[in-house]
Amino acid sequence: MAKILDGKKIRGKVLEELKPDIEKINEMLAPSKLCLAIVMVGDNSESAIFVKNKKQTGEKINIKVDVHHFSEDITADELVKKVSGLGGDNEVHGIIIQLPLPEHIEEQSILDTVPLEKDVDVLGSAASGKFYVNDKDFPIIPSTLAGIIRLLDEYEITDFKGQNLVVVGQGKLVGKPAAAYFNRKDDKDATVINPCSHTEDKKLYKRARFIISGAGAPGIIRGDMVRNGVVVVDAGTKTDPETGKIQGDVDFESVEPKASYITPVPGGVGPMTVAMIFYNLVQLEKQRLQLK
Amino acid sequence: MAKILDGKKIRGKVLEELKPDIEKINEMLAPSKLCLAIVMVGDNSESAIFVKNKKQTGEKINIKVDVHHFSEDITADELVKKVSGLGGDNEVHGIIIQLPLPEHIEEQSILDTVPLEKDVDVLGSAASGKFYVNDKDFPIIPSTLAGIIRLLDEYEITDFKGQNLVVVGQGKLVGKPAAAYFNRKDDKDATVINPCSHTEDKKLYKRARFIISGAGAPGIIRGDMVRNGVVVVDAGTKTDPETGKIQGDVDFESVEPKASYITPVPGGVGPMTVAMIFYNLVQLEKQRLQLK
Numbered sequence: 001m002a003k004i005l006d007g008k009k010i011r012g013k014v015l016e017e018l019k020p021d022i023e024k025i026n027e028m029l030a031p032s033k034l035c036l037a038i039v040m041v042g043d044n045s046e047s048a049i050f051v052k053n054k055k056q057t058g059e060k061i062n063i064k065v066d067v068h069h070f071s072e073d074i075t076a077d078e079l080v081k082k083v084s085g086l087g088g089d090n091e092v093h094g095i096i097i098q099l100p101l102p103e104h105i106e107e108q109s110i111l112d113t114v115p116l117e118k119d120v121d122v123l124g125s126a127a128s129g130k131f132y133v134n135d136k137d138f139p140i141i142p143s144t145l146a147g148i149i150r151l152l153d154e155y156e157i158t159d160f161k162g163q164n165l166v167v168v169g170q171g172k173l174v175g176k177p178a179a180a181y182f183n184r185k186d187d188k189d190a191t192v193i194n195p196c197s198h199t200e201d202k203k204l205y206k207r208a209r210f211i212i213s214g215a216g217a218p219g220i221i222r223g224d225m226v227r228n229g230v231v232v233v234d235a236g237t238k239t240d241p242e243t244g245k246i247q248g249d250v251d252f253e254s255v256e257p258k259a260s261y262i263t264p265v266p267g268g269v270g271p272m273t274v275a276m277i278f279y280n281l282v283q284l285e286k287q288r289l290q291l292k
Numbered sequence: 293m294a295k296i297l298d299g300k301k302i303r304g305k306v307l308e309e310l311k312p313d314i315e316k317i318n319e320m321l322a323p324s325k326l327c328l329a330i331v332m333v334g335d336n337s338e339s340a341i342f343v344k345n346k347k348q349t350g351e352k353i354n355i356k357v358d359v360h361h362f363s364e365d366i367t368a369d370e371l372v373k374k375v376s377g378l379g380g381d382n383e384v385h386g387i388i389i390q391l392p393l394p395e396h397i398e399e400q401s402i403l404d405t406v407p408l409e410k411d412v413d414v415l416g417s418a419a420s421g422k423f424y425v426n427d428k429d430f431p432i433i434p435s436t437l438a439g440i441i442r443l444l445d446e447y448e449i450t451d452f453k454g455q456n457l458v459v460v461g462q463g464k465l466v467g468k469p470a471a472a473y474f475n476r477k478d479d480k481d482a483t484v485i486n487p488c489s490h491t492e493d494k495k496l497y498k499r500a501r502f503i504i505s506g507a508g509a510p511g512i513i514r515g516d517m518v519r520n521g522v523v524v525v526d527a528g529t530k531t532d533p534e535t536g537k538i539q540g541d542v543d544f545e546s547v548e549p550k551a552s553y554i555t556p557v558p559g560g561v562g563p564m565t566v567a568m569i570f571y572n573l574v575q576l577e578k579q580r581l582q583l584k
Contacts, residue, residue, distance in 0.1 A: 108425055108426075108427060111425075112425075112427075123425075124421075124425075125418075125421035125422055125425045125427055126417075126418065126421055127421070128420075128421045128424050128425050129416075129417035129418055129419070129420045129421025129422070129424070130417055130421070132420050132421070132424040132468070132472075133400055133403075133404075133415075133416075133417045133420050133464065134400075135400060135404075135417060161490050162488070162490030162491050162492050163492065164491075164492075164493050164496075170475055170476065170477040170481075172425065176424070176472065176475075179471065179472075179475065179484075179486075180424075180468065180471075180472065183462055183467075183468075183471065183486050183488075184462065185462040185488065189462075189488065189490060191485070191486060191487045191488065191490075191491040191492075191493065191496065192471075192484075192485075192486045193483070193484075193485045193486070193496075194471075194475050194483060194484045194485070194486075195483045196454070196475075196477065196481065196483065198453050198454030198481060198483075199454050199456075199483040200454050200455065200456075200483075201456050201483065201499055204456075204483065204485075204499070207493055207496070
């Protein structure tokens with residue numbers, strides 16, 4: 001029987017802790033206030049849910065969340081102009097590009113348009129550089145990864161050194177940053193293993209004490225693949241087109257009995273990511289205002 | 293009996309291929325010519341050998357190599373000023389900071405002073421960002437990694453998809469970029485495993501079809517640790533303080549009989565790295581001059 005890593009509960013704690021800083025920032029910014037801009041293109045229903053979550057959460061903690069919703073047929077050039085406009089807008093302190101973008105738009109070029117000091121998701125090339133070279137002066141790390149680390153921390157799961165940690169997925173939101181981060185010698189120093197759908201050696205999963213999954217492939221991690229006592233963090237989010245429910249990468253029913261700790265989906269990494277977006281926004285603005 | 297991955301031979305081929313481009317660039321730059329600046333601090337004898345190699349190689353292919361040698365006690369601020377000066381110098385087309393720097397200087401802040409368009413080693417935060425987000429418009433990747441890939445390519449070792457590839461080392465020159473690169477989904481798509489000195493699960497090495505090592509820890513990879521037929525690339529370089537010889541991470545004598553391909557040290561990755569520095573310099577300058 002695994003303990004549940006309760007992302008909803010910890011989200012509440014993180015947001016509560018942010019309130020004094022937000023109050024101080026809002027006083028300094030008055031009559032305006034701390035503002036996150038979310039750029040959304042097209043009518044992806046999954047994105048719409050995430051954006052709504054972010055907006056509601058922000059408003060609860062006295063942060064303005066402006067959603068800039070553009071139609072599917074916006075050109076890349078137009079979108080760059082819009083994002084540049086937000087980048088130069090003094091009333092906007094953080095910018096999120098809600099992914100995915102429509103196929104005709106190259107994502108990275110849009111992400112690169114977000115200025116470093118407003119890149120709360122750490123997805124632009126400049127902020128990514130700071131993250132991958134481990135620049136201590138840059139105060140934030142990618143929000144989903146930050147959420148995973150904070151969640152594990154809260155349950156005192158901190159000893160990764162020399163332990164096998166499987167990262168599933170090769171994307172920019174979870175797989176790539178998690179693999180790099182957990183392997184850092186001066187930090188977690190885990191033995192990171194990065195299998196994917198083509199991996200021939202399926203036994204690698206069974207060697208893992210920790211599994212962090214962000215593949216977006218529902219149910220690929222099954223109970224028969226993992227060892228007893230494994231800690232499982234599921235950052236996969238794929239909406240079932242029939243039921244509309246969000247599904248993780250982990251087959252909870254078969255994995256949970258073998259795990260020592262496990263995140264539910266929903267209610268695990270998702271809420272943590274939302275909390276850490278606002279955490280990141282606050283840190284960037286504190287740095288800009290030179291608050292301690 | 294393993295086949296030798298002959299870095300010296302392939303270096304010659306790479307340099308030969310560069311000559312027409314160098315000639316074209318030098319014509320455009322006349323009366324000046326293509327120039328690489330190497331910044332070296334203190335009297336590290338290992339660094340002195342590497343710098344001498346680079347200078348000799350450059351001169352052979354009609355590239356100017358200026359060595360800027362500063363004393364051990366230069367301050368970080370002074371060094372930043374010197375590197376900024378080279379960054380702004382129109383007669384300098386590429387800059388290398390020879391590592392390691394003395395302990396009182398924070399390496400990354402110096403590396404970050406190299407302008408993106410002159411960062412032939414891809415070690416500054418801006419260039420690193422381009423590499424880690426896989427920006428196709430940035431024409432180069434870190435030089436040692438580039439050397440490893442080119443060397444494997446030349447021996448038609450190109451099929452990594454879904455195969456276990458062990459990367460040993462967590463440094464910015466080899467471990468980090470190699471782990472990220474070989475895991476890219478739209479490229480090599482290998483299953484990357486990143487063990488280190490603290491790794492408890494020593495059997496991971498035996499599961500590897502490929503081992504790329506850049507730990508700088510002589511002899512840590514031994515024959516009893518690897519499987520038959522493994523491809524071994526040794527990017528470790530540590531000078532034996534007694535003999536002055538450069539030593540790799542791989543215990544060649546015991547590993548070679550089990551390997552299918554193996555790099556010697558010296559004569560494997562080292563010469564390739566030097567070749568790829570000039571390859572990178574040429575690519576950056578071609579891009580600046582808008583040459584095809």
